[in-house]
Amino acid sequence: MSTIAQEEENFGLPPGREAVAKPEDFRPPNVALTTLGLALASFMQVLDTTIANVSLPTISGNLGGSANQATWVITSFAVSTAIALPLTGWLARRFGERKLFVWSTMAFVIASFLCGIANSMGLLVLARALQGFVAGPMYPITQALLLSIYPPARRGQAIALLAMVTVVAPIAGPILGGWITDNYSWEWIFFVNVPIGIFASTVVGRQLKGRPERLEKPKMDYVGLATLVLGVGALQILLDLGNDEDWFHSTTIVVLAIVSAIALAVFVIWELTDKDPIVNLRLFRHRNFAAGTIAMVLAYSAFFSVGILVPLWLQRNLGYTAIWAGFATAPIGILPVLLTPFVGKYANRFDLRMLASVAFVAMSLTSFTRSYFNLDVDFAHVAWVQLFQGIGVALFFMPVLQILLSDLEPHEIAAGSGLATFVRTLGGSFAASLTTYAWTERGAVHHAHLTERISAYDPNTLQAVAQYGGGDLQRGAAVLERMISNQAAQLGFNEIFHLLGILFLCVIAFVWIAKPPFAAKAGGAAAGGH
Template sequence: MNHPSFRPPNLTLATIGLCLATFMQVLDTTIANVSLPTIAGNLGVSSDQSAWVITSFAVSNAIALPLTGFLVRRYGETRLFVLATLLFSLASLLCGVAQSMGVLVGFRALQGAVAGPMYPITQSLLISIYPANKRGQALALLAMITVVAPIAGPILGGWITDNYSWPWIFFINVPIGIFASWVVANQMKGRPEKLEKPKMDYVGLITLVIGVGALQVLLDKGNDLDWFESSFIVVLGIIAAVSLTVFLIWEMTDKDPIVNLRLFRHRNFAAGTVTLTLGYAGFFGMSLLLPLWLQTQLHYTSVWAGLATAPIGVLPVVLTPFVGKYAPRFDLRVLASFSFIVLAATSFMRAAFTIDVDFASVALVQLLMGLGVAFYFMPVLSIVLSDLHPHEISAGSGLATFLRTLGGSFAASLTTWIWQHRAIEHHARLTEHISVYDPATQHAITQFGQGSLARAATVMDQLVQGQALMMSTIDYFNMLGWLFLGLIAVVFFAKPPFAPKGGGASAAAAGGH
């Protein structure tokens, strides 16, 4: 039976409800980061144990994301979104009242799991309720949330923890989640959805949970445990490799897979997802290393490091309405390429930094990088979804978001490892020519150690270590610059047209494929 194209009674209110819930969910991926020392102190655990507050959320969220397509087919987009948002609010409340680390980690895992479908369904619902000529604006709005929320998270989390108490970083979600779910439930009432009863793919589900869970923990703990020098990491690596291999083979051959990997048969989805994943990994790696370098080497406080990096969000907020309105008139591959050129240029600018760089220079490059970010997410997201059939959009968005998230996890682990590893290499190279018989070294001993070799050695080692980390930072930003330039070639594997074909289940119910 054919249905007229569904429009909510108030498009603006529906958009606010969807975006508010998604902003809350994306914000929670980073809001607890700066509060970990306070949480650890209050609950009487070590800083290593408190890191599971972040890890548990990331693991369960990564597992839930690719299941979005299966859950949508079974329960429908609107019902699943409202339920997930309400459960997210409940899990947030339970996190705030937790009295032990074990309980908090458990509720953070629940929070991450129910958050999984929220972002992909928001993407699908926005496409379905906006007319074709306005869908670019809807995706641009979602892209702005993707950029601004992770930046706002640590700043807001630090402010709440300093001025109130850490449970409030979770309590603030409760009224927001309830309001957003009520708005979406009312605005989407009567939206036609085609429900199915797919059989549960237990082999796919079990191998996904084990494989992704093991991989995520491996990535989160690898640096702390010295990677494959640790038997725990080796075991996790074997479990992840075996489970994910079985998962891939099974899902590609099963008649009704829990994760539809056949979506990669679509050229634009494949090219767009690779571009999205690698581009986000580079963006995430930069966002991690820059504050770390500012705090450890330039001795910025966490607040000042946050303020130095925050300008990256300014231009995406200002330009989003214009990008959303006018971008569909252009070849989105060209806009994405412009984004990569700006991202590469700002990476090379950071590679020219020295340990004497001032706050204004750091902030200015961040502001300029925002221009690249503003033209990155909306065009790439549009390319990802452009050749999917309407009923595939939720599943495709979930799968692409999962791979983007996994790219961020790889970037988080590899960034720290590359930075430290390259610094060790530079340190060794810088010290190999130092000799107590060298006149320059003898002068340094006199200058730094006042005749004491031990004191001079300590001071000189600190200087060399700082220089080695600076050289390692330069190496990393140069590497990011070339990565972004390389993505220009990847994005041109996609072929126009790039307009999404319509929205989710309702379009399918309305006679879509």
């Protein structure tokens, strides 16, 4: 293990600057510029989780791929990111946080360029898989570096900034991706990362030069790595293919489920008993980390479900185009952007559990409001509900992130952030698959209920069909079927949002399991408190 006494040799501290004993005592020459570089890298990485979504039809058309092949542009990125996320702690211990950030950001730039020049669907999927893998450590390592360059009293502002990026980037992704694809070409949704990534890695690398690192040489946990890759890979593919393969009626899904369950069970047992695990599951011994991570996963899964379901509903049932669905949902990002500076500055004056509770109540209320939507709801009503949900989003991420990181030691933050983000990512994947599946299933149930009283021999039904078709019974039957299907889907939509409203309220209980103080730790002790 390299010692902190070697820091001047390893990092070349400039003359006249005293050697600092701990990474958290280091301050870059320009904190604002460092923050900008870190925020841009994080925004770029989170943006790429959604920016390609609306461009898939264009990409598959240009590269001669099918619609199913095009979905692998998204899935390959998600699988690779999910696998790489838990490795963040091991990589940070081995190479140092500064080097890991610079290397992963530059690798992201190279992978983005390869995505842009790909001339076949296979090459694009491979480039996206590489891009996703190197993107895995970027968010948690950015979080660890941001926390380290701010004094404990101002770390809430750093977390609030990252929370804003986490919310705004996925919302901006589809709108920006659609605009770039329509006005330029789909390749530029990847090329745009090149100048941003080079700027971010250069600025942060220079500003953090001389930052001491707590380096180790941990052994490679090959069993943990193999079971992680196998378990998470099989699980992510299962979630992606579930709806198309009719879930457990398919042999493929059953085999994937068995492989994933066995691999993940072996992974958990091995990591808890190995002396030098690649993923430190022992972090869950910390009360606040465990409670905060559970709250984060449940709330983010519900929030992710809202983000998946509302745009789909707008396009499928209300006839919105992709870009107008984006405009209708975009107001959710307005209040987080406006309120983030104040939340970061003043949140620690309040009990963070109370702020998180207010956030979940606000998100619950918007979910219950949507459970009363109908097919005649107008654009303004949808947008206003999205805007109000922004209150919940603004008060959700920062307090919960600070709670779950509050009882970790400084050297555990990168690993803890990576682990929490990994579990949160899996929760979002579960939510996306389960939400769309539940909507389809509940729609089918309601369709059956709505049609059980309709008969081809009923005079009233025949009269209505003739009226809808302008005298043409076949056309009228098609119109009636479409009306029933839309109404059935609307009822399923309403039911799911009623359940989401209840789930947001239930999450409040997990937040209150955590115990103050929630101030970030400096050194080995808590700095400040409530």
